[in-house]
Every structure is written in structure tokens, then in C-alpha cells.
Amino acid sequence: MRLLQRGRTKRFEAVAVPHLADVYRFARQLENEQRAQDLVQETYLRAWKYFDSFRPETNCRAWLFRILHNVWRDAGQRARLEIPLTEKEETLIEPYYDWEDEFLKNELSMELERALSQVPALYRWAILLADVEELSYQEIAHVMNCPIGTVMSRINRGRRTLARLLRSRDAELIKELDEIKDESTRSI
Amino acid sequence: MDCKEFREVLDLYVDQELSFDASTAARIHLNECSTCRRAERELIRLRRALKLVVSQHQPSADLVSAVRRITQPRWRRLFDITKRKPNAADVARARRSLWRETIKLPMPVFMLLVIAVVTVTVVFTRRRMFSAPPSAGVYSKTEAIKPADLGPPFEAADLSRFDHGGRASLYKELR
Numbered sequence: 001m002r003l004l005q006r007g008r009t010k011r012f013e014a015v016a017v018p019h020l021a022d023v024y025r026f027a028r029q030l031e032n033e034q035r036a037q038d039l040v041q042e043t044y045l046r047a048w049k050y051f052d053s054f055r056p057e058t059n060c061r062a063w064l065f066r067i068l069h070n071v072w073r074d075a076g077q078r079a080r081l082e083i084p085l086t087e088k089e090e091t092l093i094e095p096y097y098d099w100e101d102e103f104l105k106n107e108l109s110m111e112l113e114r115a116l117s118q119v120p121a122l123y124r125w126a127i128l129l130a131d132v133e134e135l136s137y138q139e140i141a142h143v144m145n146c147p148i149g150t151v152m153s154r155i156n157r158g159r160r161t162l163a164r165l166l167r168s169r170d171a172e173l174i175k176e177l178d179e180i181k182d183e184s185t186r187s188i
Numbered sequence: 189m190d191c192k193e194f195r196e197v198l199d200l201y202v203d204q205e206l207s208f209d210a211s212t213a214a215r216i217h218l219n220e221c222s223t224c225r226r227a228e229r230e231l232i233r234l235r236r237a238l239k240l241v242v243s244q245h246q247p248s249a250d251l252v253s254a255v256r257r258i259t260q261p262r263w264r265r266l267f268d269i270t271k272r273k274p275n276a277a278d279v280a281r282a283r284r285s286l287w288r289e290t291i292k293l294p295m296p297v298f299m300l301l302v303i304a305v306v307t308v309t310v311v312f313t314r315r316r317m318f319s320a321p322p323s324a325g326v327y328s329k330t331e332a333i334k335p336a337d338l339g340p341p342f343e344a345a346d347l348s349r350f351d352h353g354g355r356a357s358l359y360k361e362l363r
Contacts, residue, residue: 132242152199152200155203
């Protein structure tokens with residue numbers, strides 16, 4: 001019995017624990033530092049509890065993100081979604097021409113993180129799983145427990161929302177600079 | 189494929205979720221259209237930037253040790269609450285310990301040696317204590333009493349009536 005337990009522990013440490021940093025970084029984009037730590041601990045507690053149900057031939061990272069999604073959902077974060085998603089919004093993909101101008105600057109890490117925090121949580125989940133964790137749409141659908149069409153829609157809308165937030169940040173910055181310029185010319 | 193069709197599948201193309209045929213058609217359009225090429229480049233830049241932003245955060249050492257403790261039994265987890273993982277300074281201090289520096293012998297081997305020495309000492313001491321010959325002048329019951337040791341015979345009255353086969357009888361016989 002003790003040997004079995006030791007083998008289970010070793011497998012868990014070899015398979016699940018190495019993804020701790022990924023899970024934490026992901027949780028950090030959803031919550032503040034303390035809440036992210038709580039989410040990660042709860043995720044790993046559940047992962048350890050249900051580790052026997054994990055199939056070794058599947059993607060452990062995706063399995064952990066699915067648990068994280070459940071933990072996060074159970075914590076009532078879904079109620080904090082800023083923009084309510086209607087069925088129409090969920091299923092349609094926007095053919096917007098959002099990528100033509102260069103809205104990304106080299107020194108944008110802070111702005112990008114701020115903009116990302118303003119993206120609705122479910123869109124944020126989708127774009128982080130696709131762009132940062134590089135999971136396939138099938139895996140994202142499994143993690144978020146939704147149809148693959150919904151995943152495509154969320155990724156599409158999430159990226160465009162993020163791009164618009166960054167662009168509006170630029171527009172505000174240009175406006176501020178113009179105001180400063182106007183004031184300085186007036187004072188001269 | 190025209191620009192409108194390409195924009196509809198841009199996300200799928202960048203995420204490599206398109207079929208081979210659709211992906212080929214998208215690539216052909218990209219070669220022809222500089223506007224769509226720029227759009228694709230911007231989306232790829234956004235992906236890279238997101239990765240960079242997210243990778244800035246690292247889990248604390250406390251969180252890592254807390255997660256590692258999850259696999260331990262509940263009772264052990266309770267007692268390990270205040271126990272922290274040794275850092276590099278602790279490890280270096282342990283390496284410089286007096287024992288390691290001076291004796292350079294593994295503790296179990298040293299303990300075995302001590303036990304062996306004590307056992308041998310006890311065995312020899314006991315053997316010596318019980319097998320030593322009696323020193324001179326010490327009375328021993330095992331030695332026979334020789335007549336010569338009793339001194340010269342003396343005239344005595346007939347003592348046979350005072351004892352029954354005792355010392356008086358012996359003297360009598362000797363005489």
C-alpha cells in the first residue's frame with residue numbers, strides 16, 4: 001500500500017508538478033497574486049485527489065487547466081464577467097479588419113497586461129489558452145467545456161477586443177500629447 | 189480567396205487550425221495581398237507580446253513548497269506548516285558541519301564501531317574477573333588439609349568420647 005502511494009506521488013511529481021509555473025502564470029492573468037496562489041493550490045489539491053482519473057496518453061497541462069477552470073468557475077468568478085455574452089455573440093465570428101495598423105509598440109508590456117485584464121474573462125481564457133499555452137481548439141473546448149465553435153468565436157472576439165483596447169490606449173495617449181502640445185504653444 | 193474570406197479565417201490560419209487546402213489557399217492570398225500580410229504579422233506580434241507579458245510572473249518558493257506538500261499525508265502536512273525548504277545558505281552550512289569537517293566518517297559506521305569496542309571491552313573484563321587464580325594467603329576450601337600443617341602430635345587424653353569421628357579421632361589414627 002505504501003509502495004503504491006509512493007509510486008502515485010512520484011508520478012504526480014513527474015507529470016503534474018512541472019506545469020506549476022504555467023498554471024500559476026495563467027491564474028495570475030485572472031486574479032491578483034494572493035487569489036492566484038489560492039487558485040493554484042486548490043487546483044493542485046483537486047488534481048492530486050483525482051489523479052487516478054488522469055490518462056497518461058493525454059495532455060496533462062490541458063487537464064490541469066480544465067481543473068483550474070472548474071476551480072475558478074466554482075469560486076464564482078463567472079458572475080464577475082463584465083460583458084454578458086448572448087448566444088448570437090458567442091456563435092458569430094467577426095470579419096473585422098482590426099489588424100491593418102501597427103498598434104503594438106515594443107515597450108507595451110504594462111499596457112498590454114492592463115488591456116488584457118479589461119478583456120471579458122471568458123474571452124481572456126480563450127486567447128490565453130490559444131496564444132500563450134498554444135493548446136489546440138479541441139483541447140480549449142475540453143478545458144472550457146464548450147463547443148469548438150464557441151471557442152473560435154471567443155478567440156476571435158477576445159483578440160479583437162484586446163486590439164481595440166490597445167488602440168484606444170494609443171488614441172488616448174495621442175490625445176493627451178496633443179493637449180500638452182496645445183497648452184505649451186498657448187503658454188509661449 | 190479574397191481579403192474578406194481571408195480575414196474570416198485569419199485566426200484559424202495563425203493558430204494552424206485550417207485544413208491543408210484552406211491553409212494553402214490562405215497562403216496564396218497572403219503572397220498576393222500586402223494588407224492581409226500586415227494583418228497576419230500584427231496578429232503574430234500580439235501573440236508573442238502576450239506570451240512575454242504572461243511569462244513575467246513566477247510562482248513564489250512558498251507556493252512551490254506548498255504544492256509539493258500536497259502529496260504528503262494530511263497529518264504530515266499539518267506538522268509541516270512551519271517547516272520551510274532549506275535554501276542554498278542552509279545547504280552550505282550543513283556541508284561545513286563540524287562532524288563532516290573533522291571525522292569524515294558516516295554516522296552509522298561510527299556507531300557500529302563504538303558498539304563493537306564496548307562489546308569487546310565488556311566480554312574481556314568479565315572473562316578476566318571469573319577466571320583469575322586466587323592470590324597467595326587467601327584461604328581456599330578446595331585445598332586438602334595436610335597432617336603436617338596441624339603441628340606436632342600432642343599427648344592427649346582419650347577424646348574419643350567427646351566426639352564422634354571428628355578431629356580427635358583423626359589425631360588418634362595418626363598417632
